[in-house]
Amino acid sequence: MNVDGPKVKAHHLKKEYRDFWGRRRVPALSNFSLEIRAGEVVGLVGRNGSGKTTALKCLLGLIRPTQGDVEVLSGDPRDPAVRRQVGYVPEKTDLNPLLTPVELFHYHGRLLGVDPATRRKRTDELLSKLDLQRDSRRQLRRLSLGTARRTALGVALMNEPKVLFLDEPLSAVDPEGVARFRDLLMGLKGRGAAILLSSHILSHLPDIADRILFLHDGEIKLSGGVDEILKRDEGTRLALSGLSEGQVEEVIREIRARGGKVEDVGPGRRSLESLYLEIVGSFRAEGEDGP
Ligand SMILES: Nc1ncnc2c1ncn2[C@@H]1O[C@H](COP(=O)(O)OP(=O)(O)OP(=O)(O)O)[C@@H](O)[C@H]1O
Numbered sequence: 001m002n003v004d005g006p007k008v009k010a011h012h013l014k015k016e017y018r019d020f021w022g023r024r025r026v027p028a029l030s031n032f033s034l035e036i037r038a039g040e041v042v043g044l045v046g047r048n049g050s051g052k053t054t055a056l057k058c059l060l061g062l063i064r065p066t067q068g069d070v071e072v073l074s075g076d077p078r079d080p081a082v083r084r085q086v087g088y089v090p091e092k093t094d095l096n097p098l099l100t101p102v103e104l105f106h107y108h109g110r111l112l113g114v115d116p117a118t119r120r121k122r123t124d125e126l127l128s129k130l131d132l133q134r135d136s137r138r139q140l141r142r143l144s145l146g147t148a149r150r151t152a153l154g155v156a157l158m159n160e161p162k163v164l165f166l167d168e169p170l171s172a173v174d175p176e177g178v179a180r181f182r183d184l185l186m187g188l189k190g191r192g193a194a195i196l197l198s199s200h201i202l203s204h205l206p207d208i209a210d211r212i213l214f215l216h217d218g219e220i221k222l223s224g225g226v227d228e229i230l231k232r233d234e235g236t237r238l239a240l241s242g243l244s245e246g247q248v249e250e251v252i253r254e255i256r257a258r259g260g261k262v263e264d265v266g267p268g269r270r271s272l273e274s275l276y277l278e279i280v281g282s283f284r285a286e287g288e289d290g291p
């Protein structure tokens, strides 16, 4: 096995679904090629029905591509030995609703061959990192949507996967959960995991992914490093503070006098996310929301 090679390899994948009568072939993915190396996070974006879930399921070996090859950890993704090293969060949380997060973590850990001591340690770690302690012994069916989603993330991480496939992992997860998720993902990335995630929450992706892949009608229309695809050819962003209104006007006049163009002027504004985290953090500090 080539240990330095890509952890995920897809070569010219094509997937056609049959219609209800098993006749007409509906193309969902074509010419989809991708390699993900250790420590790389790739974001998959595209409108509803563009083929993201289809691509992820082909890579996981859950559906068979009509054409093309898939290799995960230099093997077949359907091989149980490979499967044990892969994590997956499906687009719909698909866990036994009668079990609690603790039970689900242990159950899936056992299925994935994690030994009991490691299972206990990881369960405690994940409950804490995903902020699930308060709900750890409540049945999944009684949990809020986002809490169930965070449980699904924990389940996918029980085997400390070398390859992680995430389909809309952040749907219904609150901003604090998103920040915790980002930390967990960066930890896995640091340990050399190869990660592919689909998301419609575009604002988070540049902070999480190294590379982005745009799918449209089943085809990759654009792919590249985040810095490369988001760079602007010209223009500089300038944020000012400590000046009076009159002084700002002077600066603007000076820029214009030098031939520059001022594209946008307005009061400074912080992000809603940072305000949210500050408010939630202050309630936590007061002990109102402690475990
Ligand atoms: N089991 C199936 N049988 C027939 N067609 C399917 C099946 N699953 C998906 N499709 C079709 O394949 C195309 C791609 O669907 P897919 O679920 O991969 O999109 P997606 O990018 O994940 O969308 P979303 O953003 O809504 O999750 C769509 O046209 C969809 O209708």
Ligand SMILES: [Mg+2]
Pocket: 052, 053, 054, 091, 167
């Ligand atoms: Mg989907």
